[in-house]
Amino acid sequence: MNRDVPALLVRLVHAPQQHGGLGVLRTLGRAGVPVYAMVEDAFTPMAVSRHLAGRFAIPPTALDRPAELPSLLLDYGRAIGRRAVAVAADDESAVLLAEHADVLSAWFLLPPVPPGLPRRLTSKEGLFHICAANDVPAPRSWAPADRAELLALAHDVGYPLVLKNREAFTRLSAPVVSHTTVVHGEDELLACLGSRQTPSVLVQEYIPDAVAEDWITHLYCDRHGVARLVFTGFKIRSWPPYGGATTRAWSRPNPRLAELAAGLCRRIGYRGIADLDWRFDRRDGRYKLVDFNPRTGAQFRLFETRDGTDVVRALYLDLTGRLIPTAPQADGRMFVLGQADLPSAVVSARREHRMPEALLPRRGTERAWWCRDDPLPALAEAVRFAGGVTRRLARTSAGVFTKHPPLHA
The missing domain is CATH 3.30.1490 (Dna Ligase; domain 1)
Known part of the structure; x- marks a missing residue:
C-alpha cells in the first residue's frame, strides 16, 4: 500500500445506518491508509470509527442539485490536500464519478470506466437491454x-x-x-x-423461491479491463426477506458464475469495483442477472483472497500503481448483518415452514458492525437502532406502521 495516498468514501444518499461504507474505512484504515468519508452527522456509525481520518458533510439536498456536486467534491479534494482514491458507496456516487471524471481527476484517482456506463447499469431498464445485447440471462x-x-x-x-x-x-x-x-x-x-x-x-x-437460489459476485476490473479479482457467494437471507439487503451470506466457489460475470464486464468495457446479484433458476438451469451495482457492495467484506485482498484494496493498489496480489478466494467466510438477520430468519422460516438456516456465527464470520479493533460504530448503530424501534412502536400504536419496514435503514 502507498500510504501517502489518501482515500475518500463518496456518498450522496442519506443512509446513516448503511454498513458498506464502514467496511471501506476498516479495510483501508487497517492497512494504514488515511480514509476520509462523506457522512450525515458526527454521530453516525461511520463518523465514530477509529479508522476515519476526517469527515465531510453530505448536503441535505445533494440529489436535488446534481450540477453542484462536482464542485463540492473538488472542494473536499482541496481540503484533503492530496490527490485521493475515490471510492463510490452508492449508485448515485458511481454515476457522478464516472460522468465527471474529466473534472474530478484533478483531485481524485478514478478507474477509467466509460462515462455513461454506470448510469446504464444502475438503470433497471438499461441493465435488461445490456443483458439482452450481451447474451447474459436475465428475468x-x-x-x-x-x-x-x-x-x-x-x-x-x-x-x-x-x-x-x-x-x-x-x-x-x-x-x-x-x-x-x-x-x-x-x-x-x-x-x-x-x-x-x-x-x-x-x-x-417472478422466479419462485422454491425453484431459485440467490448468488452474489463481487469483482474488480483493473485499468485495462482485466478482472483481477472475481468472488462468488451464496445469499442465505435478506431484509426485507427476498428483496432487501443481504443479512447473511457465505463465500462459496462457483467457477461458472465467476466466468459469466467476468465475461460480461469484459464485453461492456467495465472498469472498477462491481457488485452483481444473480437468481439461479432451477427450471432452466441458468443464472439470471437481477442487479449490477457499479460500486462497492454493502457486503463486500464477505470476500477476500487467502492473503487478505478484497475489491477495495484491489482498487486502491491498482489506482496507486501497485500490483494486485493473485491468490485464490478464501472460501467458507460468512457475513452477518447483526440485528436484521434474526427477524429475517423468523419471517423466512414462517413462510417456508422450516427451521431457520445458519443462525449461529461460524469461524471466519465478518460482522457488519462489531469488531474488536473498532467497537464504537457498533455502539452508535445500537443507539440508532433502538431509537428506530421506539419510533416504529409509536407509529404502531398510532395505526400507521408500514408493512415489513427495513430494520437496518
Missing part, C-alpha cells in the same frame, strides 16, 4: 410507459410480479416501492402505485 422485464400500460401488462402476464424502481436517481426522489417488491394481485399493485399516472418502475417476471 423477463418490461418498462411500462404509464399506469394504464402497467395494469394491462400485469393482466396479460399474470401475477405474481416483481416491481423495482427504474432509475438510480428516481428511487429516492419518486420511489414507487421502497425495495424490490413482489405483488401477488391487482390490489397490491394499486397500493404500490397510489395515484401515480407515470410510475418510474420496472416489472420483472
Whole structure:
C-alpha cells in the first residue's frame, strides 16, 4: 500500500445506518491508509470509527442539485490536500464519478470506466437491454410507459410480479416501492402505485423461491479491463426477506458464475469495483442477472483472497500503481448483518415452514458492525437502532406502521 495516498468514501444518499461504507474505512484504515468519508452527522456509525481520518458533510439536498456536486467534491479534494482514491458507496456516487471524471481527476484517482456506463447499469431498464445485447440471462422485464400500460401488462402476464424502481436517481426522489417488491394481485399493485399516472418502475417476471437460489459476485476490473479479482457467494437471507439487503451470506466457489460475470464486464468495457446479484433458476438451469451495482457492495467484506485482498484494496493498489496480489478466494467466510438477520430468519422460516438456516456465527464470520479493533460504530448503530424501534412502536400504536419496514435503514 502507498500510504501517502489518501482515500475518500463518496456518498450522496442519506443512509446513516448503511454498513458498506464502514467496511471501506476498516479495510483501508487497517492497512494504514488515511480514509476520509462523506457522512450525515458526527454521530453516525461511520463518523465514530477509529479508522476515519476526517469527515465531510453530505448536503441535505445533494440529489436535488446534481450540477453542484462536482464542485463540492473538488472542494473536499482541496481540503484533503492530496490527490485521493475515490471510492463510490452508492449508485448515485458511481454515476457522478464516472460522468465527471474529466473534472474530478484533478483531485481524485478514478478507474477509467466509460462515462455513461454506470448510469446504464444502475438503470433497471438499461441493465435488461445490456443483458439482452450481451447474451447474459436475465428475468423477463418490461418498462411500462404509464399506469394504464402497467395494469394491462400485469393482466396479460399474470401475477405474481416483481416491481423495482427504474432509475438510480428516481428511487429516492419518486420511489414507487421502497425495495424490490413482489405483488401477488391487482390490489397490491394499486397500493404500490397510489395515484401515480407515470410510475418510474420496472416489472420483472417472478422466479419462485422454491425453484431459485440467490448468488452474489463481487469483482474488480483493473485499468485495462482485466478482472483481477472475481468472488462468488451464496445469499442465505435478506431484509426485507427476498428483496432487501443481504443479512447473511457465505463465500462459496462457483467457477461458472465467476466466468459469466467476468465475461460480461469484459464485453461492456467495465472498469472498477462491481457488485452483481444473480437468481439461479432451477427450471432452466441458468443464472439470471437481477442487479449490477457499479460500486462497492454493502457486503463486500464477505470476500477476500487467502492473503487478505478484497475489491477495495484491489482498487486502491491498482489506482496507486501497485500490483494486485493473485491468490485464490478464501472460501467458507460468512457475513452477518447483526440485528436484521434474526427477524429475517423468523419471517423466512414462517413462510417456508422450516427451521431457520445458519443462525449461529461460524469461524471466519465478518460482522457488519462489531469488531474488536473498532467497537464504537457498533455502539452508535445500537443507539440508532433502538431509537428506530421506539419510533416504529409509536407509529404502531398510532395505526400507521408500514408493512415489513427495513430494520437496518
